Amino acid sequence: MQAKKRLVEKDPPLKPDDLIVIAGAGGFIAGNLVRYFQNRGFTRIRAVDKKPLYEWYLQVPGVESLCLDLSIEANCRRACEGAVEVYNLAADMGGMGFIERFRVECLRSILINTHLIEAAYRAGARRYFFSSSACVYNTLLQKDPRVRALKESDAYPAMAERGYGWEKLLSEMFCQEYWHERGLKTFIARFHNVYGPHGTWDGGREKAPAALCRKVIEAVDQGRDTLDIWGSGEQTRSFCYIDDCVKGIDLIMHCDDLIATPINLGSSELVSINTLAEKIERIAGVKLKHRHDLSAPLGVAGRNSDNTFIKQVLGWEPSTPLDQGLAATYAWIKEQYERRKQGRRVVD
Numbered sequence: 560m561q562a563k564k565r566l567v568e569k570d571p572p573l574k575p576d577d578l579i580v581i582a583g584a585g586g587f588i589a590g591n592l593v594r595y596f597q598n599r600g601f602t603r604i605r606a607v608d609k610k611p612l613y614e615w616y617l618q619v620p621g622v623e624s625l626c627l628d629l630s631i632e633a634n635c636r637r638a639c640e641g642a643v644e645v646y647n648l649a650a651d652m653g654g655m656g657f658i659e660r661f662r663v664e665c666l667r668s669i670l671i672n673t674h675l676i677e678a679a680y681r682a683g684a685r686r687y688f689f690s691s692s693a694c695v696y697n698t699l700l701q702k703d704p705r706v707r708a709l710k711e712s713d714a715y716p717a718m719a720e721r722g723y724g725w726e727k728l729l730s731e732m733f734c735q736e737y738w739h740e741r742g743l744k745t746f747i748a749r750f751h752n753v754y755g756p757h758g759t760w761d762g763g764r765e766k767a768p769a770a771l772c773r774k775v776i777e778a779v780d781q782g783r784d785t786l787d788i789w790g791s792g793e794q795t796r797s798f799c800y801i802d803d804c805v806k807g808i809d810l811i812m813h814c815d816d817l818i819a820t821p822i823n824l825g826s827s828e829l830v831s832i833n834t835l836a837e838k839i840e841r842i843a844g845v846k847l848k849h850r851h852d853l854s855a856p857l858g859v860a861g862r863n864s865d866n867t868f869i870k871q872v873l874g875w876e877p878s879t880p881l882d883q884g885l886a887a888t889y890a891w892i893k894e895q896y897e898r899r900k901q902g903r904r905v906v907d
């Protein structure tokens with residue numbers, strides 16, 4: 560049964576000293592989002608993550624930074640005190656190697672959204688953002704590398720990625736019902752493979768662009784001429800540059816036409832993993848022999864973002880060319896790699 564339509568009341572304009580709470584801020588996307596809002600002139604930002612501060616990718620001066628485990632209800636209440644807007648980007652997640660292996664951890668992120676949205680509602684926040692994923696889409700539609708781009712309605716009938724995808728889908732429903740039943744304005748973006756500087760590049764949670772950058776850097780540094788690629792490399796994906804992602808989050812969160820309406824936030828530039836590797840080799844100025852590990856975790860055969868809806872509603876879509884975004888990502892990971900070799904801290 561469809562939910563009843565609610566009347567949308569207009570909010571007062573967001574003031575620079577309204578409190579913005581960003582969860583998961585020790586991580587990649589939320590860390591960049593904190594910096595984005597500070598650059599836009601917001602003076603009261605509360606950044607929250609369960610990681611100790613020294614592990615955060617970005618620590619932005621002048622921002623209130625709290626270490627709290629947001630799977631605990633009381634911590635969510637503390638995090639949301641006085642909040643005008645709440646952005647939930649906290650999740651236990653990683654690339655394919657992580658989400659295929661640690662489904663329980665992925666599912667347990669349901670606790671974060673469940674407690675955080677309730678705390679945001681009780682605190683009287685005006686808007687709530689949830690970072691969903693293309694992993695909610697029906698996996699049966701993604702069996703071919705020459706995949707049809709996925710549009711928002713392709714999540715149902717549901718056959719999401721086991722663990723991670725189902726957690727996202729259920730949390731999306733929480734967000735929709737908090738609007739329909741309780742009137743909290745919620746916003747849901749389905750991210751498609753976000754990449755860029757200040758993200759995970761080793762340790763097992765990294766995604767393909769960062770992992771391949773690191774492997775190419777290691778091969779060059781260690782004088783090897785081979786590059787290990789997971790699978791045949793024919794699997795396809797699109798990759799969204801971080802600057803487009805944070806701008807998209809802002810646009811989506813402040814568009815009343817998108818209340819409780821999941822929307823793709825991704826690039827529609829589809830590439831195979833082999834092509835991605837070749838692009839990175841070109842940036843590094845090397846040509847390596849590809850060695851394919853056919854037993855590695857792969858995820859779906861192909862996935863792309865259909866951007867018809869976002870272009871229609873926002874008149875905008877992520878557009879940073881992959882070559883440009885990869886060059887910036889490669890440079891940052893190379894710097895981190897060099898720092899680590901010298902025994903220095905690897906985040907700034």
Ligand code: NAD
Pocket residue numbers: 582583584585586587588589607608609610627628629630631647648649650651652653671690691692693749750751752753754758759766
């Ligand atoms: P990330 O791992 O870099 O950041 C997530 C952060 O959440 C981490 O710093 C982690 O410590 C924190 N966290 C985990 N559990 C927590 C808890 N209980 N309490 C407080 N903090 C906790 O990941 P990211 O790439 O920045 O992703 C951000 C969001 O976007 C996540 O919800 C993720 O599922 C979603 N997403 C990301 C991508 C992508 O390509 N990066 C794609 C689809 C969806």
